Amino acid sequence: MEKTINLTLKVWRQNGPKEKGRFETYQVSNISTDSSFLEMMDILNEQLVNDNQEPIAFDHDCREGICGMCSLYINGRPHGPDGEITTCQLHMRKFKDGETITIEPWRAAAFPIIKDLIVDRTAFDKIIGAGGYVSVNTGGVPDANAIPIARPAAEEAMDAASCIGCGACVAACKNSSAMLFVSAKVSQLALLPQGKVEAKRRAKAMVSKMDELGFGGCTNTGACEVECPKSISIAHISRLNREYLKSRLSE
Amino acid sequence: MSVFNSKIPEGPLAQKWTNYKDHQKLVNPSNKRKLDVIIVGTGLAGASAAASLGEMGFNVKNFTIQDSPRRAHSIAAQGGINAAKNYPNDGDSVYRLFYDTIKGGDYRAREANVHRLAEVSNAIIDQCVAQGVPFAREYGGLLDNRSFGGAQVSRTFYARGQTGQQLLLGAYQALMRQVNAGSVKMYTRNELVEIVIVDGKARGIITRDLVTGKLERHFGHAVVLATGGYGNTFFLSTNAMGSNGSAAVKAFHKGAMFANPCMAQIHPTCIPVHGEFQSKLTLMSESLRNDGRIWVPAKKEDAEAIRAGKLKPTEIGEEDRDYYLERRYPAFGNLVPRDVASRAAKERCDAGYGVGTGLAVYLDFKSSIDRLGKDVIEGRYGNLFQMYEKIVDDNPYETPMMIYPAIHYTMGGIWVDYELQTNIPGLFAAGEANFSDHGANRLGASALMQGLADGYFVLPYTIQNYLADDIRMPRMTTEEKEFVEAEKAVKDRFEKLLSIQGNRSVDSIHKELGLVMWDFVGMGRNAEGLKKAIKRIAEIKKEFWTNVRIPGNKEGMNVELEKASRLADFIEIGALMARDALDREESCGGHFREEYQTGEGEALRQDDKFAYVSCWEYKGEDAEPALHKEELVYEFVEMLQRNYK
Ligand SMILES: Cc1cc2nc3c(=O)[nH]c(=O)nc-3n(C[C@H](O)[C@H](O)[C@H](O)COP(=O)(O)OP(=O)(O)OC[C@H]3O[C@@H](n4cnc5c(N)ncnc54)[C@H](O)[C@@H]3O)c2cc1C
Ligand code: SF4
Ligand code: FES
Numbered sequence: 001m002e003k004t005i006n007l008t009l010k011v012w013r014q015n016g017p018k019e020k021g022r023f024e025t026y027q028v029s030n031i032s033t034d035s036s037f038l039e040m041m042d043i044l045n046e047q048l049v050n051d052n053q054e055p056i057a058f059d060h061d062c063r064e065g066i067c068g069m070c071s072l073y074i075n076g077r078p079h080g081p082d083g084e085i086t087t088c089q090l091h092m093r094k095f096k097d098g099e100t101i102t103i104e105p106w107r108a109a110a111f112p113i114i115k116d117l118i119v120d121r122t123a124f125d126k127i128i129g130a131g132g133y134v135s136v137n138t139g140g141v142p143d144a145n146a147i148p149i150a151r152p153a154a155e156e157a158m159d160a161a162s163c164i165g166c167g168a169c170v171a172a173c174k175n176s177s178a179m180l181f182v183s184a185k186v187s188q189l190a191l192l193p194q195g196k197v198e199a200k201r202r203a204k205a206m207v208s209k210m211d212e213l214g215f216g217g218c219t220n221t222g223a224c225e226v227e228c229p230k231s232i233s234i235a236h237i238s239r240l241n242r243e244y245l246k247s248r249l250s251e
Numbered sequence: 252m253s254v255f256n257s258k259i260p261e262g263p264l265a266q267k268w269t270n271y272k273d274h275q276k277l278v279n280p281s282n283k284r285k286l287d288v289i290i291v292g293t294g295l296a297g298a299s300a301a302a303s304l305g306e307m308g309f310n311v312k313n314f315t316i317q318d319s320p321r322r323a324h325s326i327a328a329q330g331g332i333n334a335a336k337n338y339p340n341d342g343d344s345v346y347r348l349f350y351d352t353i354k355g356g357d358y359r360a361r362e363a364n365v366h367r368l369a370e371v372s373n374a375i376i377d378q379c380v381a382q383g384v385p386f387a388r389e390y391g392g393l394l395d396n397r398s399f400g401g402a403q404v405s406r407t408f409y410a411r412g413q414t415g416q417q418l419l420l421g422a423y424q425a426l427m428r429q430v431n432a433g434s435v436k437m438y439t440r441n442e443l444v445e446i447v448i449v450d451g452k453a454r455g456i457i458t459r460d461l462v463t464g465k466l467e468r469h470f471g472h473a474v475v476l477a478t479g480g481y482g483n484t485f486f487l488s489t490n491a492m493g494s495n496g497s498a499a500v501k502a503f504h505k506g507a508m509f510a511n512p513c514m515a516q517i518h519p520t521c522i523p524v525h526g527e528f529q530s531k532l533t534l535m536s537e538s539l540r541n542d543g544r545i546w547v548p549a550k551k552e553d554a555e556a557i558r559a560g561k562l563k564p565t566e567i568g569e570e571d572r573d574y575y576l577e578r579r580y581p582a583f584g585n586l587v588p589r590d591v592a593s594r595a596a597k598e599r600c601d602a603g604y605g606v607g608t609g610l611a612v613y614l615d616f617k618s619s620i621d622r623l624g625k626d627v628i629e630g631r632y633g634n635l636f637q638m639y640e641k642i643v644d645d646n647p648y649e650t651p652m653m654i655y656p657a658i659h660y661t662m663g664g665i666w667v668d669y670e671l672q673t674n675i676p677g678l679f680a681a682g683e684a685n686f687s688d689h690g691a692n693r694l695g696a697s698a699l700m701q702g703l704a705d706g707y708f709v710l711p712y713t714i715q716n717y718l719a720d721d722i723r724m725p726r727m728t729t730e731e732k733e734f735v736e737a738e739k740a741v742k743d744r745f746e747k748l749l750s751i752q753g754n755r756s757v758d759s760i761h762k763e764l765g766l767v768m769w770d771f772v773g774m775g776r777n778a779e780g781l782k783k784a785i786k787r788i789a790e791i792k793k794e795f796w797t798n799v800r801i802p803g804n805k806e807g808m809n810v811e812l813e814k815a816s817r818l819a820d821f822i823e824i825g826a827l828m829a830r831d832a833l834d835r836e837e838s839c840g841g842h843f844r845e846e847y848q849t850g851e852g853e854a855l856r857q858d859d860k861f862a863y864v865s866c867w868e869y870k871g872e873d874a875e876p877a878l879h880k881e882e883l884v885y886e887f888v889e890m891l892q893r894n895y896k
Binding site for chain 1: 306318321338383386387391393394413437439491492530534641644707802808
């Protein structure tokens, strides 16, 4: 049932990539517990605009947990206190009246801050560009039903393919490793006959790109899996390691 | 006159596209590298076009306002994509898909375009599977299909409730492969703010780098707009927050026709509005109507008790429920097209039978769960149910969902001919941004099909036909006066916006516009309301240009400035929608004029007067736009009254 709460917000503000950042404190009141976290941020921003201050910049777009754009680190957790969801799906009923909420951007060397809570995640695109695809051009492909795929494999590939590229796994990891993200793509494509052909090459290319871009190594803490809004399993990291090993052995 | 030359190829319907391809001009490989193609947008239409043209050897520049091409609004599509594969052997064919789309669009689309769409639909599925798109499969390992509104066959391919995501990731990966290969240059967080015309042809664009605020000039031998729809004119819609109609407005201002602006789709199954702070509406995929039954209480006093919180839906017996779609449309039942389902919900709620706030109806899965088991339902819709629960805090396995219609898709858009070229040579439009294939109403799972058809299989041919005449045209420097002037005009506009320094936030004005749109240009429209809307929108426009407040400046990232610039364009689109709706004195598809309905409340077309595409031409800042008509000539299909009973 709807009620309203008052909150203190400690928000990271930073004017640009090279500028120094700081926490600013704001008050918001009469926030409906049925509103989403980002709607609460909208209300705060409306308040700031009305006070002639610059609103807080944060990334968001679909507001339904699928585009992977929203990216707040809330009270020390990527995507906040609720499980299996993104920040945009988080609702204020998860917070208590009078609570102080700390809001920060993703922190990782490979994701430099652009402004306030917005970070640059183009490194993920570069990793995909290095090999996260099946090398087919448009046209001239076989009929879609030419190769049957066992349903369990298709389902597991779909599990892996659910990754939204948000980067919470990197933000959650003390090493800022992108292994969960990379393994999800490697695993999805390795599970399907269409992608198997270049599985080894793909694993190697994506991992070396990841290293090159300044993401840390994986030490199996499992923090990524806990914070991943799409419940991507670290079992995919094991599959990636196997594909990677195969690629090294076949060198 | 060039405006209306839709360039439909000769020959019988099923041969037109083949004839076109057999006779179109081609560009040889060494010349392709010398030709620059600008593609704005990285949704299904933009990403598939950019990847395909890059693979073919053209030099592509691709732009998106998001931080990554993968985040385009297409990612949010849930339900599925149609194709005429007939894998289930239930009688489907290219002709049937064509016919259903024409009929679903209430006979306001072009026959030839729609037939081509149906023809290439099968190749899309092949392409996506080859890319590794993990479509749902049956135990035998073959692809699974489901049915969608407006069809009696199962022709919809899907990947759980995340079909758009998987299709877009497939296209995005193909695109990143080309970026890596150097044939496509990607510009993220970059917004088109002007189109550059040189000697009557589109030759480039001006963009604003959303991080630095810098304006940049880009040359292209051709420009493709794949910038999505303008549903956010209504403020609240199922579209992503950044979806906008600005590119279409820029094209309009440069002389491109805006076609059928009033044709907007209201989707019947969205989570109802629940508060003033609401920023967007969440769609619950139409696929839910396969297994969910829609109802409201049959007795008004029950509806009242529910609204007062004194009665629960699960306490209402079968005999006291009104499954109004099954009652009114026994042949299609819960699977009637979207416009029909939306109006039926509004009709019940207006009559006092609504639940929740009064503007909601139930979508109930109990009988499906009883019949198929919870596991099966969870397998089909698990992520949608989870999404619903996170938002509403109710468990749809136990109590029916509440839904209400919301603005979802815009069939109208930039006018294009058969080649997807606008009336400005060299300017093309693809995907939701154009008006081409859905007439007055789009069927479910057909937007994804159209976006990918345009990008993978249509533009790569038709754009060559245009570029073949341009192989001797060297790259232009962006120091040419047309580029300099275009940039100057943009700079002046942003400075003007920033100088207003009024008292109202962008959103507050946008919400006001949204309410006017919803009340008068929404599900039910009439002449009086539309006239009022035109007047109100003019007032809102004035309020915006004199009283908006944008903090910050034009250097660096300024989200309020971005939003303001887009709102200025939404206001223009809103006015155009109202004007077009007023002109169209008939009801067809998503456009329902209350004056034109049958005794049973069904839409009544006026084929003798309105079998045309309305094409609006910009006549200047303060002048009224001019209406031109492209007559719709039906050679192969008879225009009938739609009947889903
Ligand atoms: C919630 C939801 C569910 C849906 N489900 C289905 C479904 O199940 N089946 C179906 O067939 N259809 C569905 N649709 C409709 C379908 O998703 C869209 O119509 C389709 O994806 C549009 O694709 P597009 O490529 O034309 O545009 P979009 O995906 O909207 O992409 C637009 C692109 O243009 C860019 N852009 C916009 N303006 C500018 C600018 N000025 N400068 C630079 N770049 C710009 C954006 O960054 C983006 O990259 C759904 C829609 C919604 C809202
Ligand atoms: S693996 Fe999970 S946390 Fe990491 S990017 Fe993908 S969805 Fe986000
Ligand atoms: S805004 Fe798209 S996932 Fe949160």
